[in-house]
Every structure is written in structure tokens, then in C-alpha cells.
Amino acid sequence: QVTRTVSKEKRVEDVPVIRDFPEVFPEDLSGLPPPRQVEFRIDLIPGATPIFQSPHSEPGMDIMSSK
Numbered sequence: 001q002v003t004r005t006v007s008k009e010k011r012v013e014d015v016p017v018i019r020d021f022p023e024v025f026p027e028d029l030s031g032l033p034p035p036r037q038v039e040f041r042i043d044l045i046p047g048a049t050p051i052f053q054s055p056h057s058e059p060g061m062d063i064m065s066s067k
Contacts, residue, residue, distance in 0.1 A: 010032055012018055018025055 012029055012031060015032065018029070
């Protein structure tokens with residue numbers, strides 16, 4: 001008979017980015033940070049279209065495009 005025990009506690013080995021890129025983390029990584037009272041999130045609006053805009057405008061681009 002095989003029984004399966006599921007732990008609700010996260011382990012370092014369970015985090016995909018740590019598992020996939022172990023070379024960027026210290027060998028003695030003691031564990032994950034404690035849960036925070038406020039988790040970061042971005043609320044998305046269903047059906048909203050993304051904004052396509054250049055993050056920076058090149059100097060002189062407005063002058064060049066007006067000619």
C-alpha cells in the first residue's frame with residue numbers, strides 16, 4: 001500500500017526559477033521568504049486592448065517625422 005503525503009509548505013526545490021537556474025542562487029539558500037500580508041498583483045481588465053507605445057522617443061524623431 002502506497003500513501004501520498006501532500007505538504008502545504010513550499011520548498012526551495014518546488015520553485016521553478018530556482019530549480020531551472022540554480023547557478024544564480026547561493027548554495028546555502030536557507031529557504032523561501034515568509035508569506036507577506038500583501039501580495040503584489042496587477043489587476044487586469046477583461047477584454048482591454050494592450051497599449052502599443054514606444055517606451056522612449058528618440059531625440060529629433062518628431063522633427064524627422066514632420067518633414
